[in-house]
Amino acid sequence: MISGKFAITIHILTLLSKFPDEYLSSEFIAGSMNLHPVLVRKEIANLKKNNIVESKEGKNGGTRLLKSASNISLDAIFKMTFDTVTLGFSKNEPNPDCPVGKQINKNLENLYENINEKISLQLSGISLEDFSNKF
Amino acid sequence: MISGKFAITIHILTLLSKFPDEYLSSEFIAGSMNLHPVLVRKEIANLKKNNIVESKEGKNGGTRLLKSASNISLDAIFKMTFDTVTLGFSKNEPNPDCPVGKQINKNLENLYENINEKISLQLSGISLEDFSNKF
DNA sequence: CATACTGTAATAAAATATATTACAAATTTA
DNA sequence: TAAATTTGTAATATATTTTATTACAGTATG
Numbered sequence: 128m129i130s131g132k133f134a135i136t137i138h139i140l141t142l143l144s145k146f147p148d149e150y151l152s153s154e155f156i157a158g159s160m161n162l163h164p165v166l167v168r169k170e171i172a173n174l175k176k177n178n179i180v181e182s183k184e185g186k187n188g189g190t191r192l193l194k195s196a197s198n199i200s201l202d203a204i205f206k207m208t209f210d211t212v213t214l215g216f217s218k219n220e221p222n223p224d225c226p227v228g229k230q231i232n233k234n235l236e237n238l239y240e241n242i243n244e245k246i247s248l249q250l251s252g253i254s255l256e257d258f259s260n261k262f
Numbered sequence: 263m264i265s266g267k268f269a270i271t272i273h274i275l276t277l278l279s280k281f282p283d284e285y286l287s288s289e290f291i292a293g294s295m296n297l298h299p300v301l302v303r304k305e306i307a308n309l310k311k312n313n314i315v316e317s318k319e320g321k322n323g324g325t326r327l328l329k330s331a332s333n334i335s336l337d338a339i340f341k342m343t344f345d346t347v348t349l350g351f352s353k354n355e356p357n358p359d360c361p362v363g364k365q366i367n368k369n370l371e372n373l374y375e376n377i378n379e380k381i382s383l384q385l386s387g388i389s390l391e392d393f394s395n396k397f
Numbered sequence: 398c399a400t401a402c403t404g405t406a407a408t409a410a411a412a413t414a415t416a417t418t419a420c421a422a423a424t425t426t427a
Numbered sequence: 428t429a430a431a432t433t434t435g436t437a438a439t440a441t442a443t444t445t446t447a448t449t450a451c452a453g454t455a456t457g
Contacts, residue, residue, distance in 0.1 A: 131353060133350050134366075137366075137370070138352060138366055141362050152401085153402085153403075154402085158357060159356060159357050160352050160356045160363055160366070161352075161354035161355055162354060162446090162447090163447050164403095165405085166446070168403065169404095171403090172403095172404075172405085182402095182404090184454045185454045187455080187457090188401075188454080189402075189403085201373075209349060212347055214269065214344060215266040215267065216269050217266070217273060217295050217296075217297075218266060219295065219297060221295045228294040230396070230397050231295070234393065234396050234397070242381055242384060245380045261365070261369050262365050287432090287433065298416050300416080301415070301416075304435095306434090306435095307435075307436085317433095317434065317435090318424080318434080319432095319434045320422090320424025320425060322433075323423080323424070323433045324433075324434085354446095400457090401455090401456085402453100402454080403452105404451100404452085404454100406449105406451095407449085408447100409446100409447080409449090410445100410447070410448085411444100412443100412446085413443080413444075414443075415441080415443085417438100417439080417440070417441085418437105418438085418439075418440090419437090420435100420436095421435085421436090422435080423432100424431100424433080424434100425430100425433095426430090426432105
């Protein structure tokens, strides 16, 4: 299942990149995406864990980038918000007595691994700055 | 949200490719993946719509491939079971008064379009036969 | 010390995917 | 031709996952 983590995170970072010298509040950010501030703070917690942003608590607090947008690749964002892209697996423990059931998930996994490599390759060539410049 | 359509469909097709001259019942197929036969028939309905398989109703009925496994690409399966791969969108109508909110989904869409092209390119180089030979 | 933030856990609601039931229609074969 | 077996499909139920909300403790500012 695809959650909005990547989209939310890239949205947050794009906003932060537009105001690199200010602390933006989760409420302000949430207002741009019509989302609950708590969800924004949750993704910010993840960004902090990855040393992409820093936050300041208290009045006039908020969040800002720790690195320049040109030094943040979309692949880094992908990796910190997505496990992997998949097209799905056989979920109910496929029949181990069937040669296909027995191996299907391993073979799908190999297939998806290649897909993720391609995606990473592409995203690693795009910086947050590149993305942000489109706005 | 990722549904199991692709995985179920490729599983069905792999089984059919192993018995190209037989009509396999949805119950037999479901047994290999531990899934309800109705779900198998649903995906088979989709395969029929795309002229990949044919079914025979009634006793001793079932489903078989209409084309050789070497002529079915994983990309074709991808296209008939997946809308597109995405890393998510801003869902709640982002704020149109914010330059970022206003354009975020369009820009994400462009990004994902490139990803889907890469995935298609990769999958179009793999046939059902190639995949099936791994079992 | 009041105000305006972050941080985070707990819970609720909504959306989506998966499973089941039910039964009509078709085909085989005894 | 009747019983058995299978597909086709709609309707419904259950489970899972996402998303939203509530609540409140902790922290910095002025």
